[in-house]
Amino acid sequence: MDIFDFSEGREGYYGEYGGVFLPEILHATIEELLECFRECKADPKFWQEYVSLLQNYSGRPTPITHLENLSRKLGGAQIYVKRDDLNHTGSHKINNVMGQGLLCQRLGKSKVIAETGAGQHGFATATMAAKFGFECKIYMGAVDVARQRPNVFWMENLGAEVIAVEDGQKTLKDAVNECMRDWVTNMADTHYILGTACGPHPFPEMVSWFQSIIGLEAREQMLKQAGRLPDRVYACVGGGSNAMGIFQGFMNDDNVELIGSEGGGHGVGSYMHSSRLAYDDASVGVAQGYKTYFLQNDEGNMNETHSVAAGLDYIGVNPIFAHLHDQGKVRFEAATDIEVKEALKLTMRTEGLIPALESTHAFVTAIKEAPTMGKDQIILINQSGRGDKDIFTIADALDDAKWKSFIGGKADQYRGENN
């Protein structure tokens, strides 16, 4: 099954989802992007260049780690982890960004803009822009700027301009709107590096294509290292790019179950979560350039969303998943904030791994299900990012007294310097 093999007149549609819903002024820009992407996708040299760039710059292929301790402790399936946290800049976001950077060179544009939630995509984009010599502007919700300062620090020091978005809920969706506004003004010399498999066609397809490198590697590595394919593959789902990335490696393997884990926030019925497919609160709508399931009210205005992981805190889900959900091809679950904190502690203590809060959502679902599976069964988790960036949030969650007194001391020191 090739989900990107569109039928006549349905280019960019996955079932009833996807499409291009943009102001007329962007029509030519999107057409130009689509044409350039088609050329790149059809050109084997482009993919080779992409892969070797990631090998030389970002440490690909990332390994697969067998979590023997955790598997033993849970007493069920053998757990393997795809280590996309070991990428340069600390997450899978760099894959897509490097790909779009190469594409931006082909487009002949000199500036890039990007939205970011957790800051990982912004961090990766700022890094790529520094390497490729693009001028770079990152739009980030003011709430996210406040909770992800370490990434903001790196972006700025890498030479990017970080703009705190004060509109709406001041999170990822508002940063996307702000990128759209920049793009309708500056499209002549600016490429919009969308960070996930959402937005108007060709972004869902293009981002998925770049991220498919995760699944390509993982399938081969599982065969080599575990001797066979996994029974289940778990990934967290914000917009859905890391999940699309790893799932594509197993899309044609009917015996491999694919499970997406969304931001459950405060849980079912709380209306403070980011679960579009796992819970029943979302409905089909059109916003931010595409049609999919959105967390919105009956009149089509978006609801407030929440997740402890800024990168999952988003109203919509990629249109490919909306379709694969309808088809029963991917199962969606949610992990609550509390479950995420517990799973993170467990993973750190038993395996010495620090997954990003986003990635930990995948661990939660896997950890819940592993004990119900046989010891001869195998599961694979995509660790999309590492948790260093979350140190402030995690320290808060763990209520770490020593950390607090360290920060207090630092604050006193800075205050002293300012006086």
Add this chain to the structure above:
Amino acid sequence: MGLQSFIAERKQSKDILVMAHVVCGYPSFEENLQELEIMAEAGVDLVELQFPFSEPSADGPLFVRANEQSLKSGTTVDQCFEFMKLVSARFPFKVLMMGYYNTAFKMGEAAFVKRVKDAGGVGYILPDLPIEESPELHRLSEEAGIEPIILMTPTTSDKRLAKLGAVSRGLVYVVARKGVTGSKTKMGDDVLALVERCRQHTDVPMGVGFGISSKADIDVLRGHADIAIVGTAALKIWEEGGASGLRNFFAELMA
């Protein structure tokens, strides 16, 4: 009377018409009504009533805030349609719905068309709905006798203008420049050339909008465009100068 014949009739006594804009429920429906009274007195010909949306990605800062504040104060789609009904019955200008596609999509396209029509609207502007996605909505609108307003822009190729021209009805909204609503546009030869280029592809009247804020702007368009569209400038004046400010603004604009 349909939109196009209304425009033709009004143009018999004026060389250029004016279309104004309010965001429903911002600052409040009462203030909207005061603004509209002033616009009607000044002889405004058409008004866009913007239905607030939570993701107004084609709007600039002032309208973004207006959308947000309106929703925050509890504005609903039902209220907007009720307001539209009241306004189109009370004033001599014609009323268009303006908003984002999700508002129409969520209630269903057939219901949307019926509600615009029942509220006395003569058409609608949905800037994030491209023609590829709207054949059914256009068909329903034609049946009901209301007009979907097509946008033509400086980045639109001639080939695409021909496509847009073929489905345009009522009036065409010519977007004077790149960007979002709000910032100023230098009205000059570029804009006039764009209007001329658009005219090659359709016979419907041409409205020009985005950044029009003065009589001088309108003077540039006079004799070239049929309608000058004034959006953000009026809201800004209302916020800064209240009723008397807005009265002076339109008096000068339309002198």
